[in-house]
Every structure is written in structure tokens, then in C-alpha cells.
Amino acid sequence: MTALAVSWFLVLPEYILNVSSARWGRGTFTGAQMAAMHLGAGVICCALVSTLHLRENLSGSQIFGFVLMFVAVGLINIKF
Numbered sequence: 001m002t003a004l005a006v007s008w009f010l011v012l013p014e015y016i017l018n019v020s021s022a023r024w025g026r027g028t029f030t031g032a033q034m035a036a037m038h039l040g041a042g043v044i045c046c047a048l049v050s051t052l053h054l055r056e057n058l059s060g061s062q063i064f065g066f067v068l069m070f071v072a073v074g075l076i077n078i079k080f
Contacts, residue, residue: 010053014045029077036076040069 018038025034047066050056058066 010049011045014042017041033077036073040073043069 018041021037021041022034025037029037043066047058047062051058
């Protein structure tokens with residue numbers, strides 16, 4: 001039960017942000033755009049938990065990967 005409570009405590013802010021953004025973004029963003037933003041937010045939250053709570057260090061390649069993901073989400077959301 002403790003593991004369950006802690007895991008929900010860790011993911012609850014991400015869940016609240018993603019559900020709210022899906023409701024507010026409906027009609028403004030496409031499904032692909034919202035999915036990209038959701039996945040990007042999830043990865044950022046996992047990286048924050050691993051660095052702040054688990055005290056793991058991010059390597060240079062991981063940081064570069066996050067930068068590439070940020071660029072990818074930006075490209076998906078550009079309207080030509």
C-alpha cells in the first residue's frame with residue numbers, strides 16, 4: 001500500500017496536467033500534437049523524479065536526447 005500511495009503521489013501532478021491540457025486543447029490542437037505534448041511532459045516528469053528523488057545523474061547523451069525530444073515536440077506543433 002505504501003508503494004501504491006507513493007507512486008500515485010509521484011504521478012498525480014503529471015496526470016492532472018495532462019487531463020487538463022487534453023480538455024483545454026480539444027479543438028485547438030490535433031490528436032498527434034496533444035499526444036506529442038503528453039509524451040514529452042511524461043518524459044520530463046520521469047527525468048525530474050529520477051534526478052530529484054532518486055538522486056540519479058543525467059548523462060550528456062540523455063540531456064542531448066531530451067533536447068532532441070523538445071525539438072521534435074516543437075516541430076510537431078508548428079503549423080505550416
